[in-house]
Amino acid sequence: MTATDPTPLASDDDWWRAAVVYQVYVRSFADSDGDGVGDLGGIRQRLPYLRDLGVDALWLTPFYTSPQIDAGYDVADYRDVDPLFGDLADFDAMITDAHALGLRIIVDLVPNHTSSAHPWFTAALAAGPGSPERERYLFADGRGVDGELPPNDWESIFGGPAWTRLPDGQWYLHLFDPAQPDLNWRHPRVRAEFEDVLRFWLDRGVDGFRIDVAHGMIKAEGLPDVGFSSMTTGRRQSELLGKGRLPYFDQDEVHDIYRAWRPILDSYPGGRMAVAEAWAETPQRLARYIGPDELHQAFSFDFLDATWSADSFRKVIDTALAEATIVGAPTTWVLSNHDRQRHVTRYGDGEVGLRRARAAALLMLALPGSTYLYQGEELGLPEVLDLPDALRQDPAFLRTGESRDGCRVPIPWGGELPPYGFGPQGSELSWLPAPATWRALSVAAQTGTPGSTLELYRAALRVRHTHPALSATAGPVVWQETGPGVLAFRRDADDAALTCVVNLSGAPVRIDGYGRPMVASADLTGQDAGHVLPVDAAAWFERR
Template sequence: MTASHPTPLTDDPDWWRSAVVYQVYVRSFADANGDGVGDLAGIRQHLPYLRDLGVDALWLTPFYTSPMIDGGYDVADYRDVDPSFGTLTDFDAMIGDAHSLGLRIIVDLVPNHTSSAHPWFVAALAAGPGSPERARYLFTEGRGEHGELPPNDWESIFGGPAWTRVEDGQWYLHLFDPAQPDLDWRNPEVRAEFEDILRFWLDRGVDGFRIDVAHGMIKAEGLPDVGFSTMTTGRRQVELLGKGRLPYFDQDEVHEIYRAWRPILDSYPGGRMAVAEAWAETPQRLARYIGPNELHQAFNFDFLDATWSAESFRKVIDTALAEAAIVGAPTTWVLSNHDKQRHVTRYGDGPDGLRRARAAALLMLALPGCAYVYQGEELGLPEVLDLPDELRQDPAFRRTGESRDGCRVPIPWGGDLPPYGFGPQACELSWLPAPATWAALSVAAQTGVPGSTLELYRDALRIRRTHPALASEGAGISWLEAEPGLLAFSRTAGGSELTCVVNISGVPAHVAGYGEPVVASEPLAGTGDGHLLPVDSAAWFERR
């Protein structure tokens, strides 16, 4: 069933508070020109699919000019489109069509670092130590008798040291790949540049920004050591991400940046918003990124990291809702993204993983706040675990052996053979190969098929949009008494009540007293007011 959408776009300034945002990994969504790489024209062609799916907005991963060392997160020009993705004209056409279909567009902003091919960094290398050009980045002298040692013990998130030495002897910081030098955000020129970049895309009509590494732009004064490293202890510093304090993440001064950005966002009509990809050691510190003077949202990665147990989900949900109440902003819910293994595989892979992923989708979509859906999760796609090493492009793979490529394989649209309609008809090119088993998971194979994962998402998103108890952000949750291993909560608004029940107990569960089922991740047995909820499944029940 097609979801109802406001067309054209409404001017609701609070649209983001309860939106469902669909993440488009641009390289892997749809290829319009047949070169094997997804592009903006491909997104434009499939906008009706996203409207009918029932989402409110699209978050596009970086499409800016880039050498693509890190999939576009190494930006060489923040005000233009990389030729592999199209042109600014293509972007304008795509956003115009999206708005006409009632879809908003959120773009990825990468402010922590640029590409080493960015004109600023090229100029910094040419200008030498002490120059204004180098002052835009974090260049410094090394340690040791001749400066031959890195300035401190900081490590790259991608593995190895976070410092690279240049020909004149200085070192520059890169918390990610050496091709991604970190900017110095204490430099007023850097701050002014990004405020102008915000305005550039806001003027083109974007509805929001996802802030990459939002916790990372300010480094502790004096660049102090962490105090341990992989070489000395065998523990990687990245293991502290979200668990402890690091001198290069979540420094207090970072909030000055967002307090300067918020008035810019607020000066445009239609509820322009920003969501932080931020990691902090406590929920309280993460909550500092959100509020009327800073950003609108921050991703709730604890929900993504929850284990498949009622206790884990209950704890994460309670914590997130409590923190949301403190800051006066809705929380976000996310099960997968372009940096994490797909949750079908995290939950066990195969039939077990798919059942659990479908149940988790109903759990997520029943919660108050904003939900983020990663492309392909509505198809039940698993992680691709057997990509040949020579085809992997994640820069972290070369340094740690860990790879995010398995969740970035182009999604299947239709047909019996790879790449399943990713490109134009009969085109066989695809920057990463899709598995032979994905024919049955394609959009075409699942469309109109009762019980398919795609139709489950369409049904759930339609109900979420139209049901008074889910459409109202003010309808918080009330936990209900349930058997061990079951999660049950209700939401009530406008005289209607909707209850979500998830069975994580390991045995089928009898549920009664919640009303009639309106959607279920697996077929329910029983009639009337009593139903048998299968193992690893979820259902929504309605009572008016």
């Protein structure tokens, strides 16, 4: 079957350089059929909302055929839609409508591992040790007298050992859940398979890929020990992510894969792109994933990890911009995603957290490069911290007690009672329950409400798309002299300048000389000659 809309939007090969991309966590965005789980039909129905919000593209989390052990990141068929979310006809209709509205579609690709239900893995289990079928995964004999010990000390990112033993005595590697066996990317059949998968979705019109665990596909030869484990030191190996070298992440050979993928992307019109979810121990190693012969972008997670202080944000921004200069590609900024606690809660929760989250949004949206928004952040949603354990579905929860479900609660669209319009009229089903406090945070409650977080995002995105000083060709960040705890930077265009000011000082500050206020996360006081910026607030000022 071919795509109904294989041609992308008007060809702007650099569209991704300053794009605002909205992450859709598919199962929690909108439910069209009333089964309590979001789906492709729900996304299609809500596309006008995303257009009106002002985003350029959608990144969809996995919707492929899957047992859903890890919310679709355990893929059993990379070329089909799981019936939970619809079918390929629903996907084609959705992407056709998205393109008609000027929205591009980025899909999640999960190449490090498959589902244990994938035909390849079931064939490997049936074929037995030493078979060609097992060569497509990472099977190994154990250590110890009878092979009763794992092949090495590697740990799962979800906690516990990264190896599971089979009844025939061999072990298989899974850096995540046992239902997610790692592929052997040194096998030519694996590489050929994913090159074909790329073409399958590019032929259907997708505009890009988010590469899950982009740093993970190649493991060090010989599968050497890390040298410490949580069992012996109390420190989990995952603590080294982005800080140190692990034999199962960021191996040099992984770049051969992306050098093979880039010509495929470049062979399609319209600027098809790929963004890496990659962790590396230094900025220099992370930069290697990006370039004219590899991937277009890599997420900058340091911005997400910045603490609420001027020094922390300034350091992270300067570092990220320096990295962008190294590779000649724009930085990607992100404050929240489906794997991390929502930033309203990280910044203090309640009124303080929301105030800071609104200010951080203006800070992020004024920076050069592309921005990735996580669904619901435009509503100011906090993390749901009190989900009953029995309802949590994150596979990491059973192994570590840590759960990502609190940022995955379906977003509220409207109405007085949960699930707040998540499904069709009259539907009361929702795979995770929304709190009663979310009634006031729904799309309907915030639309047209002056000062609401939704209207703040809409206003900021309108300015970002129309103001020359925030365009992809505008000038770089120029830091301004400020008092302690205040960040201010200017960006220039030929006929205008825009200055972003953020008050992280703990006291109101007077802002003089930056021009006319355009957007503010909190009410300013004063006149054009000088304004007072409240605590934990940000504002954009224009001078022409």
